[in-house]
Amino acid sequence: xxxxxxxxxxxxxxxxxxxxxxxxxxxxxxxxxxxxxxxxxxxxxxxxxxxxxxxxxxxxxxxxxxxxxxxxxxxxxxxxxxxxxxxxxxxxxxxxxxxxxxxxxxxxxxxxxxxxxxxxxxxxxxxxxxxxxxxxxxxxxxxxxxxxxxxxxxxxxxxxxxxxxxxxxxxxxxxxxxxxxxxxxxxxxxxxxxxxxxxxxxxxxxxxxxxxxxxxxxxxxxxxxxxxxxx
Numbered sequence: 001x002x003x004x005x006x007x008x009x010x011x012x013x014x015x016x017x018x019x020x021x022x023x024x025x026x027x028x029x030x031x032x033x034x035x036x037x038x039x040x041x042x043x044x045x046x047x048x049x050x051x052x053x054x055x056x057x058x059x060x061x062x063x064x065x066x067x068x069x070x071x072x073x074x075x076x077x078x079x080x081x082x083x084x085x086x087x088x089x090x091x092x093x094x095x096x097x098x099x100x101x102x103x104x105x106x107x108x109x110x111x112x113x114x115x116x117x118x119x120x121x122x123x124x125x126x127x128x129x130x131x132x133x134x135x136x137x138x139x140x141x142x143x144x145x146x147x148x149x150x151x152x153x154x155x156x157x158x159x160x161x162x163x164x165x166x167x168x169x170x171x172x173x174x175x176x177x178x179x180x181x182x183x184x185x186x187x188x189x190x191x192x193x194x195x196x197x198x199x200x201x202x203x204x205x206x207x208x209x210x211x212x213x214x215x216x217x218x219x220x221x222x223x224x225x226x227x228x229x230x231x
Contacts, residue, residue: 007053014046106201108226110210113160113188119149121183125215128165128191128222132208144213153180163189191222194230201227 017039034042110130127144143165159171167177181187189212193204210222 004053004056007049007056010046010049012046012050014042014049016046017042019043105230106196106198106227107192107194107230108196108201108204108208108224108228109190109192110208110222110224111188111190112212112220112222114186116184116186119181119183119185119187121149121151123147124149124181126163126189127213127216128189128210129213130191130208130210132204147178148180149183150180151183153178153182153185155182155185159186161185161187163187165191189222198227 017034019039123146125144125146145163145167147168156171161168161171161178161181168179168181170176170178191210193201196204205224205227208224210224212220212222214220
């Protein structure tokens, strides 16, 4: 209970005594009758107490306890060793050679290999289709090459005969190109991008789609090899 409430109650009791002059009995409590001067004094005291209670300031409002503000803990800055390790994992491949590599001296090959017996006797064909839309100097190219498979054709047992974009070169250079292949010959279809920058070679490996169409029926994906310095 606040002092303001206590003064108000006491002043009210004193004012009631002054007005009614006592003679009040409630259960075991009895207020005897008092004289006129005592009633006047009691009324004055009651008015004064009530006036003091009215003039007292209101009690201070309850103050809420301060709320705690979360403090974010900043992550520690990476150390120099961590920065170096991260740069090493994302750096492009480095080729160590005795001599510097010229700017346009990189190559990328796409190829697919076939075991002996893959090509059946008779007329056969292959076509290389390369799709490199965003690489400078490497446009879309395609070319269809026809050749025959003959059991009497020369066999190169220790060599893989390469099928190039413009034809089938002879492994022993006895003739410009081969027109027939032995069915027991190991072969591979190959397409090479040469004399390009390292950035172009890397982009070719990641983005180019190179396929071969065999006998106008089957479309096979060719795998990239490289980039590597030009020999």
